[in-house]
Amino acid sequence: MMIQALVFDVFGTLVDWRSGLAREAARLLAPYAPALDAGAFADAWRGCYGLSLEPVRSGARAYVDLDTIQAESLPDVLVQFGIVGVPEDVRRELVQAWHRLDAWPEVPEGMRRLRERHLLAPNSNGHVRLMVDLARRNGLIFDAILGGGYSRDFKPKPALYRDAVAAFGFAPAETLMVAAHSNDLAAAASHGLSTAHIARPHEHGPAGGETAPSVPVTYAARNLMDLADQLGC
Structure with missing residues (x-):
């Protein structure tokens, strides 16, 4: 056919996705993590992806969009890299990084x-x-x-x-x-x-x-x- x-x-x-997330993470998190390995940060955030989607895929959770999924996984990634004090507006901008790839x-x-x-x-x-x-x-x-x-x-x-x-x-x-x-x-x-x-x-x-x-x-x-x-x- x-x-x-x-x-x-x-x-x-x-x-x-990796270059774009690393670019935005380096820019937005510079005041809180000036020595951040932005590529590793992007990898870690993307690494949450499959597990974060599973509750919806399994039927245990009603559908939520990918922005919600990324916002929910972001705090654990910040903790993983020892980054503290990131205000909510910066966290929202980080989620929007997925829109700027x-x-x-x-x-x-x-x-x-x-x-x-x-x-x-x-x-x-x-x-x-x-x-x-x-x-x-x-x-x-x-x-x-x-x-x-x-x-x-x-x-x-x-x-x-x-x-x-x-x-x-x-x-x-x-x-x-x-x-x-x-x-x-x-x-x-x-x-x-x-x-x-x-x-x-x-x-x-x-x-x-x-x-x-x-x-x-x-x-x-x-x-x-x-x-x-x-x-x-």
Whole structure:
């Protein structure tokens, strides 16, 4: 089948979360932690992510958006780094750092090319306002905002993949899940979606990132420009 729509993981696939969080943490926490290892801080905060989402994914908690999740995990990260005295307004600004992340360099042009022939939407754990802010910051144009805020759940729950297919009305195989994370693609494939892996070897800074998929995929690309080439865009 021809690919008709692309739905994207965002954090790590389209935007460089580590550099952006480190930049904002260094700026906002300088008065309280002048010697902060901002990269390690970003890693630690991101490291809370999976565990923080689990109560919603398990059904033990009603859906709350990603800003709420990040705000709840932030105090433990501050304690981990021995940072005290951070006022509430600065903590709120730190949570907003997730809205001020920069795209990987090729993403705006890659998305422009892909949109010439396909419908595009995020399929991220992020909620609508978060996706809109990242899109506006980086000049990305989506045809819809799907994902956590739309499905009221978090990946890899089935609703996010099934809703992404239903939203555009194409067959599952005509809908391409694009991600830098093999586990996300495996979950999408289990619901019949086509899959594209994007290599992001620097996603985690010194810790690296996925250079190739560890699961079978429909496409494996070096970046979005390479994916656009493979799709004939």
